[in-house]
Amino acid sequence: MKRLRAIFTRIAGLFDRDGRDAELHDELEAVLQMHIDECLRAGMSPEEARRQALIKLGGMDKVSEAYREQRGVPFLETLVQDLRFALRGMRKNPGFTSVALLTLALGIGANTALFSVVNGVLLNPLPYPNPEQLVILFGKTKQFEHASVSYLNYLDWEKQSHSFSSMAAFRGENFNVTGQDEPERLQGYMISSTFFSTLGVSPILGRTISAQEDMGGGAPVALIGEGLWKRKFGSSPSVLGRTMVLNGTGYAIIGVVPANFHLYSGDDLDVYVPIGQWTDPTFRDRTTGMGMGVVARLKPNVTLAQARADVENVARNLAVAYPQADTGLSIGVLRLKDDMVDDIRGTLLVLLAAVGFVLLIACTNVANLLLARSTGRSREFAVRSALGASHFRLIRQLLTESALLGVIGGALGLLLAAQGTKLVLAAVPHVLPRAQEISIDTHVLVFTLVASLVAGILFGLVPALRLWRTNLQQTLREGGRGTSGTRQRTQNAFVIAEMAIALVLLVGAGLMIRSLAVLWGVNPGFDPHHVLTFSVTTPPSVTSNPVQTRVAMRRLHDAVRNTPGVQAASLTGGALPMDGDNEIPFWLESQPKPANTSDMNWAVFYIAEPDYRKAMGFPLLSGRFISESDTETSMPVTVIDEYLAHKYFPNENPIGKHLNIGLLDLQPEIVGVVGHVKHWGLDGDSQHKIQAQVYVPLNQIPDRFWPLLNRGSYLMLRSSIDPLTLLPALRASVAKVNHEHVIYNVRTFDQIISDSLAERRFSMMLLGLFAALALVLSTIGIYGVISYLVGQRVPEIGTRMALGAQRKDVLQLILGRGIALAAGGVILGSLLALILTRQMRSMIYGVSTTDPLTFAGVALVLMLVATAACYIPARRAMRVDPMTALRYE
């Protein structure tokens, strides 16, 4: 207690210093007077009395100094003093200060920005209660690593497993909302009644779906997102009980879901409806996944391993009960967070390492600047030391200065990061999972503060250590020039290190650029230019039965086809190249029907009209494509791709053979073979397990699938001009057919391909940015060192020139030094890069991590830039006038 009190009064002692000093002065004056009085009483003369009293008191100044030290907190006072001094020094050297601060702000800013991404995506727990209990369940078969779950299987998993306190199903779905206003397209989820309780999320208004509502024949109810609630209902609480017409059915609104709720989707969802009410036969087919996901909450104290053992048991039981559907199907369990972020983790860590390197270069640069400055200041230190400042005191001063630089640089960096993060996220949307959770929170602030202080102390330590070793008195005698030999060595080492790190980053960026160049050169198997695709739904008023739907779709197709500028158009369903997947099992006519689904052959499945091939622009290799003569009543036909032809008909002509497509109850005849389309993306196609592709005529899709087709079909068209310019005309044509048609999800294929490379572009962009930063910083570094070198060697150069050296020789001397440093950096950096780029293996494509072209190109660029940076001071050296230089000595 008394200690605390003493600390408080001492801190209070920092303030009102002048008042307290005056009081002390009065008090000491009184003591002095009393002494004088006594001496006078003892019979001394007034002068003698005063002299004696002063001796006794021992010097007023010394007493006050000792008193002051006890009064305040000397540590704090020194700190304040050092800070003031540092600030004054910074103001006096605006050039040095701004370069140092800018360098640090860039270095720390880049690090803060990336750390805030890593923090939001990888480190922070998911925004649900007890998020570590949340897991995702999925199917695993020979063909599928991560398959969606069939609804019937989900119901059995929920019933038969014991490790979960609850389990829920969800499936993305789009809804047409019609009625009051313009028809609109809403994104939503079909969910089981357990969905929100499993995640631990409560609606902000109303209630969630009940178990009774989550089954066939239940009352149609829906929850809406807070965004839609605001947009469409003005956040009115009376929204509960109102009816919204979704896909032609009236749903009663029972609750509002908070806007910050996200699961996998990056966008805010608008609608949630009960999944159990969907009784479509395909959805209720145990062999079919239909894109449904399952999330579950582990019971407390149940481990992931226990849960896995539990579901393995469930899968075994189900395989016995439903051999046809569930043989070969095992159940995967992953933590929800891992499932969301595992794919991006490696990339982010590589980027974090890269940006750490940038900070290292920034620190090295500032250390070099400080070093140059501290040599200039060695006279100042010598004088201060002569006046009684200890080494410790001077080093403390230096460290305070550099820490202050670090902290101010960090604060500026934080501002940069706040803007930079937004820009980067906007430049490459939808690359990062959990992007909406990225923000500058306390973790990020602490990170920045620590980074700033550590950086400040790190680069401040170098000149401080130098000072430690210097004999300051010697310096004073030398006229304040300081010891330049060792300093030069340190600077050289720094420049080589900077160059080496810059090279590593440039190689990384170079490899990414090469990968993307390779990828852009990959033939996708079709001609993506001038191809447009959009989703379209026909309104319920004209699709009450399959016959009507066929007619409505036909009219839609014709309207699009007849829009001026459109060269070919096709309605399509099933899979969409590089975007949506859809696979079906099949077996050959020469084969007996396999006993279960996972023993079947699988192919990517496209529904097409005759003009599909023209619209996509892929080649016909033999036979014919789907034609107008393939109708619902004619013989069922199919077209296969060259991969299927080679794999399943290696030594025979597939044309005229039949495939069994059990799911569609079709046994179509193969009438043509077309080129393989890189369905799984330019980079991933060849690694994918399912490569074979089949095309089935839209007309021949059995009636029972038409309600599904109506939910998810696209139009694909090729135009003579930029297809996006056709959009207004297309909307008008479609609206003429029926004003309730909604066109959405409009994209060109160029865009789809570019999106499929978005993650690589994100990496390339950031690595490129970091590498450019590293290049600039290290160029400044080498420029600074060579400039300094020239400044130091002016007399020497003058002497050389006086002795007959040519300008050329001088240029060679200086440039040679710069090139030697750069070359040292390039060699060291190449070795480092050979080791480090291995971590990038999953990020690059089509080039080796040791790609000689990249290494050579990058080394050349770095050497050229470094030489150019050295040329400027070298020219200055060349122009040294020997007379002037010698006179200085």
Added chain:
Amino acid sequence: MGQKEVRQGTLALMVLKTLESMGPLHGYGIARRIEQISGDLLSVNYGTLYPALLKLEQEGYIVSEWGVSDNNRRAKYYRLTRAGRKQVEHETRDWEETTEILARFLAPEGSR
């Protein structure tokens, strides 16, 4: 003159004890009193005394206020607080113990 400086760590107790026996006293008085009691064997350095007074004040053992001295000079008077009184007792006990222990060490071998 053969005078010694006050030994480190003992000054605070001397000040407290002085204030306990003499009542409120100014700095000059405290110094003189300590020197007198020591039979002029000790010399009090103001550079040590004033920081010590400040420290005692910060710890709450003494308080100070301005007053007027016997011969009509304005001076700052220091007075013991209750906490100060306790501290005197406490420190006195401590000191007695220490000296007793030390005395045993310093006593001739035989008398142990």
